[in-house]
Amino acid sequence: MDKKFLLLRPLAVWMIFAGLLTLITTVAVTFIFGVLSSIVGFISLLFLVFLAAYEMATFRSIWIAQVGEWANIIKALGVSVVVRAVLLSLTFSAYGDGFTGSDRVLLDALFLLNVASILIEAGGLAFIFMKKQYFLPSQEEIDAVMRRLRAVGTTTVAECPTCRQLVEADWRCCPTCGTGLPKFCASCKAEVGGEDVKCPKCGADVVPTEAIESLIRTMKETAEQPAMPETRSVRYARYAEALLKGGRVEEAIEAYRQAIHYTKFVRKQTNFLVKMATIYKNTGKQKEAAELLNAAIELDSEDIAGARKALEDLMAPVAGDGTKTVKA
Ligand SMILES: [Zn+2]
Ligand SMILES: [Zn+2]
Incomplete structure (x- = not known):
């Protein structure tokens, strides 16, 4: 496994947990600790359900370091940090009401988990911000895409360079005027010379299709x-x-x-x-x-x-x- 996943995978899993924590904390500060009036709390809850889903949605792109998702992950982590800060301040304000017993245990747990979460989210944000290259295609992937593009180019119809009649990719000569057409290796799609019997790049036999x-x-x-x-x-x-x-x-x-x-x-x-x-x-x-x-x-x-x-x-x-x- 690529070493970049050593930090990305735990962070991805944490984002699922962070989404759940957002939901639980919102429910708790609204209905148990009464920090938010129930109307405001209910509206916040709807909003935070959406944000929680947003946090959890980053799981997959972080887990597989999905190419092209760097900016979206940065955005999601940034939103997470802000949401977490809001939840922390709400949780913190509940301490003023002197809860005891199991309520106090729950409050402590939520507060500590949100502290842990904001540290992980901020750390993850900084880490991913610096590791943009994790979310760029590797040279191998770029090469593979280029090969596929060339392969597509060779299987579609092209023009004979001499008589401009349409010719197909696997034709060796133009059937109208006999002009030799560029040949491509069937396995690696590299261009091969007219006399080549083996592909100069991958060594595959060059045979007419x-x-x-x-x-x-x-x-x-x-x-x-x-x-x-x-x-x-x-x-x-x-x-x-x-x-x-x-x-x-x-x-x-x-x-x-x-x-x-x-x-x-x-x-x-x-x-x-x-x-x-x-x-x-x-x-x-x-x-x-x-x-x-x-x-x-x-x-x-x-x-x-x-x-x-x-x-x-x-x-x-x-x-x-x-x-x-x-x-x-
Ligand atoms: Zn021709
Ligand atoms: Zn080849």
Whole structure:
């Protein structure tokens, strides 16, 4: 157990007792010692029941040193000290009436217990006031929260940095344009490099999530089933997208080749060629991209798929960096 609890736990228990003491003392000074007239006493009683409940309510937050409760505990202890001072003065004033016997014993007991309580409450107030750090989250807890936040960030949808299409956290590549997406370790949520097979932070195996692997299997089976050629073409294109989500770029390119193979429509073929070229471009294969775009332009002179524009973009020198310029 953390040593901070050595003082917090007894103080927490005392706060329950202090609440009860507040109630008992109020009842006693009103109905036994007659310090308060019964009307005032009754109103005070209602008020003090509320305060007693307030004191007792701090039990839990003190007991577990609840993060974020420091200010509330300080407030509650401050109120307790004030209430205790009032109760002490009421009890003290009863001594003037010369009670004897069991009444006197009760009066002494209440007075002493309230003295003890005000010392403990004031001491507890000073102690907790100085130990604000007990009620701040530990570095471990902060780290855990940050990890959870990052985990939340990775399970929600984000944007592909290249084509701005929505992508999901566990996708390895954008299914639209093939851009590699940041990967996160499934166990510690740290970002891992594209080539990492083990998480550099926690050492867990970096494996594609089962959801994507099963999607890929399903799409593969579907694509390979006998069907009308145009249907198979569409299915291979879907399979290619699933493969991209799993980061299997080369297999995705191959699936697009199948999609081209199964369609007899030139414009579908050129569309697939432009897609493949985009994937090549975004995975650093400018030369292959240029070849496919040139092939697309040859196939469809009207270039509905926009291969010429894509080729121009591909060949355009990047400002301040000529490395992306490619000779077709
Ligand atoms: Zn994209
Ligand atoms: Zn990890």
